[in-house]
Amino acid sequence: MKKSLCSIALALAVRCALPAIGAEPPPLFSPDPPEPGAAALAESYLPLLAAGQFEQALALNDLRGMRQYLLERRLADLQSKNPELTAQDVETMSAQIQLHDLNPARLQDILLQVMKSSGYEGMTWQIRGYAPAPEALGGHLVSIDARTAAGKEKPILLGIKKLGEQWMVAPEIIEELMGRKSVVHVVPAGPPPGEVAATVDAFWQEWRNGDLDQAYALFGAEYRARTSLLSFLQQAQSVIAKIGAPASWKIVQSRELAPAVLGLGVDVQGAAATLQTIMVFRKIGETWVLMDSQFRLAPAGAAPAAPSVLPRSRPDLRPDLKPSLEPFSPPPAPAEPPPAPAATTAPAQPAAPVGPDGQ
Numbered sequence: 001m002k003k004s005l006c007s008i009a010l011a012l013a014v015r016c017a018l019p020a021i022g023a024e025p026p027p028l029f030s031p032d033p034p035e036p037g038a039a040a041l042a043e044s045y046l047p048l049l050a051a052g053q054f055e056q057a058l059a060l061n062d063l064r065g066m067r068q069y070l071l072e073r074r075l076a077d078l079q080s081k082n083p084e085l086t087a088q089d090v091e092t093m094s095a096q097i098q099l100h101d102l103n104p105a106r107l108q109d110i111l112l113q114v115m116k117s118s119g120y121e122g123m124t125w126q127i128r129g130y131a132p133a134p135e136a137l138g139g140h141l142v143s144i145d146a147r148t149a150a151g152k153e154k155p156i157l158l159g160i161k162k163l164g165e166q167w168m169v170a171p172e173i174i175e176e177l178m179g180r181k182s183v184v185h186v187v188p189a190g191p192p193p194g195e196v197a198a199t200v201d202a203f204w205q206e207w208r209n210g211d212l213d214q215a216y217a218l219f220g221a222e223y224r225a226r227t228s229l230l231s232f233l234q235q236a237q238s239v240i241a242k243i244g245a246p247a248s249w250k251i252v253q254s255r256e257l258a259p260a261v262l263g264l265g266v267d268v269q270g271a272a273a274t275l276q277t278i279m280v281f282r283k284i285g286e287t288w289v290l291m292d293s294q295f296r297l298a299p300a301g302a303a304p305a306a307p308s309v310l311p312r313s314r315p316d317l318r319p320d321l322k323p324s325l326e327p328f329s330p331p332p333a334p335a336e337p338p339p340a341p342a343a344t345t346a347p348a349q350p351a352a353p354v355g356p357d358g359q
Contacts, residue, residue: 029129069172122149243270
């Protein structure tokens with residue numbers, strides 16, 4: 001097989017990224033994990049990346065699940081392009097793929113290379129929140145605010161899932177998200193609905209006046225149920241400490257993220273810096289309700305903030321050893337993987353073949 005299969009998206013950026021996946025609403029991240037075990041996994045995994053202990057970090061990944069996912073994707077691709085293949089042909093190809101492209105040692109080596117080249121070592125990090133992955137995928141997403149040792153912002157999106165009683169990192173969840181075709185409708189040029197613009201103005205006016213509890217009250221019940229007033233106040237005070245009191249604000253972009261879900265990019269100018277925010281509104285009945293607001297400091301010379309979306313499906317599954325770490329921008333054309341090291345030469349027989357039917 002000349003075309004390799006190990007397309008890996010081990011850690012993807014999602015700073016304020018609100019993907020629209022089909023007609024599903026964008027995930028809204030909560031500071032509360034689905035279970036204590038999920039938080040324990042993230043809080044064990046991220047320090048290992050930061051310490052450069054990649055072999056130990058890799059042990060927390062469900063490599064069998066990733067291997068099965070890649071196998072199924074590759075076989076489906078081959079069958080769609082070659083409808084004349086028989087069941088025996090597919091079985092033979094499955095064994096060959098597992099022997100060569102998806103040999104466990106080779107897959108592990110590629111994942112380690114991705115980790116080592118992704119700038120995790122020395123990073124600082126903070127978990128921003130958890131959200132269920134799209135129902136068809138299962139598992140959960142973890143949004144992480146990280147910064148490299150050089151001080152560069154490095155937002156990360158992590159897939160996790162529960163296997164039996166154990167939570168594990170599930171890179172195939174992120175890979176599947178990257179492969180999905182997003183359905184996004186761009187709102188025509190012009191201002192957002194007047195009710196939405198008025199809420200944006202009221203929200204930031206309360207910030208400028210120092211009435212942060214009143215700003216919190218503008219959120220819908222769903223946001224207030226998952227985010228306490230104290231948590232919001234702590235986040236707001238951290239923002240104000242960095243940019244100063246908001247002096248002015250401007251809606252710079254508006255996008256329909258899903259039916260009846262609107263994402264606004266809002267630039268907020270403080271005394272010390274500019275804050276880029278994404279404010280998410282959902283129409284409930286005849287009323288637009290503020291569902292979420294996410295913040296990031298604008299780097300010098302940066303373009304205005306805008307809601308981010310998932311890229312369109314990649315044309316194949318060849319290795320992408322340098323996955324993009326910008327919010328869901330399409331990755332560059334992938335390159336062929338490096339030759340497998342001598343120490344990881346494929347064995348004479350497939351290692352634990354799983355078969356095209358997942359058995």
